[in-house]
Amino acid sequence: MKTNGVRVKKGQAVLAGRVLGALVLGGLWTVTAGNQVEAARDYSNLQDLGKVTLVEEKKEPVVVQAEPETAAEDTYAGGQVSRKSSIGVLGKKDFMEVPFNVISISEETMQNQQASNIIDVVANDSSVTDLTLSGASNAWSIRGFKTTQQDVQLNGIYGVAPRYYTGIEYLENVEILKGPSAMLSGMAPNDTVGGVINYVTKHAGDEDKNTVTLTYGEGHQFTQQLDMSRRFNDGKYGVRLNVLNRGSQEDAYKNESNSANTVFMGFDAKGERWRTSLDIGYIYNDIENPQYQVTMSQATANKLTALPSVSDDATFGAPDTYRRVTEKFALWKGEYDLNDDWTAWAAFGMRNTSQDGLSNRFLLNNVNGNARVSYVHNRQINKAISSEFGVRGHLQTGSLSHEVSIAASQVRYKVYEDKPTVTPTYTTSVYSPSWQTYTDGSYGPYLIRDNRVQQSVGINDIISTADNRWNFILGGRIQQVKDTSYSYSGSTLKSTTRYDETAFTPTFGIVHKVNDRMSLYANYAQGLSLGETAPDGTENAGQTFAPYKTTQYEVGAKFDFGKIATTISAFTMKNPSFITTDDNYYALAGEQRNRGIELSVFGEPREGTRILGGITFMDAKYITLASSYAGYEGNQATGVPRWSGVIGVEQDIKSVEGLSVNTRLTYNGKAYVNMANTLSTSPWVRWDLGARYKFTWDKTPLTVRANVYNVLDTVKWHALQGSTTNAIYLGKGRTFTLSVSADF
Incomplete structure (x- = not known):
């Protein structure tokens, strides 16, 4: 926006230069005592720029220009x-x-x-x-x-x-x-x-970028990365390119190697009333000898008195297994300002993923450590097409303002698979695994396995009081899921299962801005999961269920002290599950309840000292279970530690210009492996260290970074979540990473 010769920056409150007495913009502007320029709202042809900053002054008629907020x-x-x-x-x-x-x-x-x-x-x-x-x-x-x-x-x-x-x-x-x-x-x-x-x-910033980064570490990985951007036509058009090549003989996961070639491009353009962007990506990722979990039945887990004692470098992924993936995606988004109050937007994207993965399963059979190894080969093509359309705008009803959003979205998925049979299945030991050469099966055609359409319409209203101290959020979404799954005998179609269900999910929220530094909030929200079909053998076999809901109640407080911010929240979530009842009906009758308190903090409390982290207390319990697991009701859910925390601190070293050091501590409390809560992992602490040094060499800005992950090389068993099939895996050991970045 231009008028009368002063460049004004939105969102700040300091006037540089002489004190500005008055500006004329189709009416009256005044300067407040707090050095803030505000529009006199009684004039219909005025536009409120909010807080502004005077950064230059001219003797000739000056121009006021609103500028968007920058990334900084x-x-x-x-x-x-x-x-x-x-x-x-x-x-x-x-x-x-x-x-x-x-x-x-x-x-x-x-x-x-x-x-x-x-x-x-x-x-x-x-x-x-x-x-x-x-x-x-x-x-x-x-x-x-x-x-x-x-x-x-x-x-x-x-x-x-x-x-x-x-x-x-x-x-x-x-x-x-x-x-x-x-x-x-x-x-x-x-x-x-x-x-x-x-x-x-990433998209292009205001300044051109030419950064080359060379990285070595995470085992024996060598990575080269290029990050370039340009803006054209006075900043109207932008393009950003990211290219990565990573070669690997062995990465941080034991004998696993992980190589990748990626190309990503982001385009953007903007006009007076419109903005648009296009992101495209290509990925090839080859992982050889991937590592896997150790699973066990409930019966085996309940008999164990302790987790197996294995060496830190133990591996449970069979040799010559792999996962090779090619992924391509594109996403276009656009916005158009219909007028000063309403904006319409649209998005359209697609992804094509081709995966060839041969993996093994490692099942612990008994307390003596005997285990069974089997193989799975999955060749898959996964396609998705996504779209979204919506409008967002402002309304006024008396002293209340409304920010209304209406959006419709759709995602279409298709999955094609070929699953060759791999042999043999054999027995080994968890303490000293030995491996046999597998024989892969013959490849067949890719057969469609799943065809799903998820579509929804949502409407939301943010209601604000005149002083903007109270904000109320009311909204809801109607979600429809159509799914067709296919079952085969060999390459011959055996059966087709169709699913078409709808659910409505409301959300309510409130924010009270006590002052400029403190906000109190509360919300009621829901999540959706795909309903299931009652299996054969139950009284209601074949019955399909609508998407089922996870509900959450949450309250919290947020504090922004300018240099440091923190959020404190308390929540309870209830997630239902399908079980077979005592009278042999398959029903949504199970439930897990997670109740917790979170504290997070971030910022720069003093110049040169930056912090980021938080602490979480979680009480996750099984409330209702199937009759065969009824004895576990009230027990802690598997894989969820009661206490977890992380705190990272970065410090600039004032005596050495450009040098910063950092450290991070991560804590996880014990987590149960089995539903009976008789077997658990041990609590663990991980210590990470790092340093960064920025300097200029031969007129080229350079940044050298060095990081050590898990300094003490503490390798512990971790428990997995969300299944009655109990599972554990070994965490990552100590790794070192060194990189050099040059800005040309």
Whole structure:
């Protein structure tokens, strides 16, 4: 916007230069005592720019120009966390303004910690538990409920993000919203209910970028990465390119090797009333000799008095197994300002994933350590097409303002598979595994296994009082799921199962801004999971159930002291499950209840000292179980520690310009392996160290980073979650990573 000769920057409150007495913009502007320029709202043709900053003054008629917030302004003190996150249909919101516990980890944090995958990033949050077995099996839990890469969003859209590849070299931010979010984003593809992770892709900034990074570590991996960006036509168009090549002989997971070739491009353009972006990606990822879990039956787990004592370098993945993945995706998004109050948006994306994976299962048979090894070969093509359309705008009813959002979304999935039979199945020992050469079966055609359509319509209203001290969120979403699954005998179609059900999920939230530094909030939210079909042998065999709901009640307080921020929240979540009742009916009659308290903190409390972390207490219990497990009601859920915490501190060394050191401590309490709660993992603490040195050599800015993960090389058993098949796996040992980045 231009008028009368002063450049004004939105969102700040300091006037540089002379005190500005008055500006004329189709009416009267005044300067407040707090150096804030505000519009006189009584004039219909005025536009409120909010707080402004005078950065230049001219003697000729001056111009007032509103400028968008920059990335730096969106980043909280210390640069580790961004203030704003994408909250589904609500759009991008400041963390203090929403009734949810949300955090957005910045690219700067990912770079300085030398994070190579999503697991390295979410490790900064105490409410997220790492369940990763190896590079071929990445998983985690949020608030005690398991999720995987398949349920990650890409720029707020389900179905488009890479299905298997977890690298983060193309990401600007990783956003974590804790708690169910069916109203905000729709039903997750694989029924995640504990929270949602959103990938925000990189786009060109205001300045050109030419960065080359060479990395060695994580075992014997050597990685080369290029990050380039340009803006054209006075900043109207932008393009960003990220290319990565990683060769590997052996990575951090014992004998496993993990190589990758990736190319990501982000395009964006903007006009006076429109904005658009296009992200495309290509991935090839080859993991050889992946490591796997050790599983055991309930009976075996109940007889064990302690977990097997094995060497730290023990491996349970058979030699010559692999997972080779090729993924391609594209996502277009666009926005158009219909007028000053209403904006329409649309998104369309697609993904094609081809996977060839040969893995083994390692089943512990008895307390003597005898185990059975079997193989599974899965060749799969997974396709997804996603779309979303919506409008968002403002209304006024008396003294109350409304921000209304209406959105419709659809995700279509198709899965094709070929499962060759692999032999043999043989016996070994968990203490000293020996392996036999397997024989792969003959390949057949790719047969369609699943055809699913998830579509929904959501509407939401944020109601605010005139002083903006109270915000009320009311919303709901109608979700429909159509699914056709196919069963074969060889390559001949044996049966088809059809599913067509609908569910409605409401959400309510309230935020009270006590003052500029403190907000109180509460919410009621629901998550959705795909309903099941009653199996043969039950009284209601063949009955299909509508998507079932996980419910959450949460209250919390957020504090923003300018240099440091913290969130305290308490929640209870109830997740139902299907069980066979005493009268032989298959019904939604089971329940797990997770109740917890979270404390998170981030910021730069003093110049040069940055902190990021939190602590979580979780009480996860089985409330109702099938009759065969009824004796376990009231017990702690498997794989969920009562206490977990993480705290990272980074310190600039003032005596050496450009040098920073960092450390991080992570704690996980004991977790039960079996539902009887007679077998558990031990509590563990992991200590990580790192350093960063920035300097200029021959006019080229360089950054050297060194990190040591698990300094004390503490390798412990970890417990997995979410199944009556009990499972454990060994954590990652000590690794060292060194990198050099050059900005040309």
